Amino acid sequence: MTQQAYMTETADGGSEPERPGSRLRRLTHRLLDGWRGDPRVWRRGIVLAVLALLLALVMLVHSRIPNRVGNLGSLTETFLPWMGLAIPVLLLLGLVRKSATALIALLLPTVMWLNLFGGLLSDKSAGGGDFTVATHNVNADNPDPATTATDVAASGADVLALEELPASAAPVYEKALAPAYKYHAVVGTVGLWSKYPMTDVRAVDIKLGWKRAMRATVATPKGPLAVYVAHLPSVRVKMQAGFTARQRDKSADALGEAIADETVRRVVLLGDLNGTMNDRALNAVTSQMRSTQGAAGSGFGFSWPASFPMARIDQIMVKGVEPERSWTLPRTNSDHLPVAARVSLDTSS
Structure with a gap:
């Protein structure tokens, strides 16, 4: 099996293998070019944007979710960190839908989740203790x-x-x-x-x-x-x-x-x-x-x-x-x- 090599043109008219960074830039430009001039990027993905805002709202007011009905508040708080899994899913759907509105709305739950749990992602252990x-x-x-x-x-x-x-x-x-x-x-x-x-x-x-x-x-x-x-x-x-x-x-x-x-x-x-x-x-x-x-x-x-x-x-x-x-x-x-x-x-x- 042979591996396909991507080539880029050099200044003297020759070619050389494309670097990974250049390939990423090329794909990014291609994606942006497909979105430019398309007014639908703002109209598409409204449902995804609403879901992102609802996700952020739950994380923002989780302590106010009442326990009167089946202790729903405590249930939400028990598995609150796992709500972060919805963020990459919504991100992928927003990219597929080419929705700028959904991607911008997704910033809010991302910030909320990082505010709640971002500190747990780093290693805070020390070498001391007795x-x-x-x-x-x-x-x-x-x-x-x-x-x-x-x-x-x-x-x-x-x-x-x-x-x-x-x-x-x-x-x-x-x-x-x-x-x-x-x-x-x-x-x-x-x-x-x-x-x-x-x-x-x-x-x-x-x-x-x-x-x-x-x-x-x-x-x-x-x-x-x-x-x-x-x-x-x-x-x-x-x-x-x-x-x-x-x-x-x-x-x-x-x-x-x-x-x-x-x-x-x-x-x-x-x-x-x-x-x-x-x-x-x-x-x-x-x-x-x-x-x-x-x-x-x-x-x-x-x-x-x-x-x-x-x-x-x-x-x-x-x-x-x-x-x-x-x-x-x-x-x-x-x-x-x-x-x-x-x-x-x-x-x-």
């Missing part, structure tokens, strides 16, 4: 809890939180993690493993009627650190009720109140919150804590579902602690990805 934390929803139906425990322990985390621990599998996790962690506590279906002593371990009431949240004070080399572990209720999609999250929202409010009342200045929250940082239902928590992924991560850090991550619902959040790096760990036998973060503990009192 303490590593990790969290993992291990899945109650995990077929191999011992291997999962070994996999997450390989992260080297100083503190490791596990959620969705069934009573039958808890001893397996305890045995598998014992070599790496001298101290641990399990409260209901959540647990905390630490390389440093833990005190004041207790359940946190998140208004469920059973225990799915806890806190402990970890005696780190830099001083006490309050560590919260939480597994908020799942968000459900029901045929009649739509996207329902009322129980999750109520639990999030209770968790936020507990953290607000915390007396230890340095606080870390680890867990499956079943919501993203954009979800207004988590405001009671997100208004007072920083996401390590947003502050020191690279990319979106999606953690669920593990087979094709689409949302960051497993969170590491901090208060009185400086995030240095945040990342997802390799997949285990769970339907969630483990997430980890490296932080600097403030040494001031």
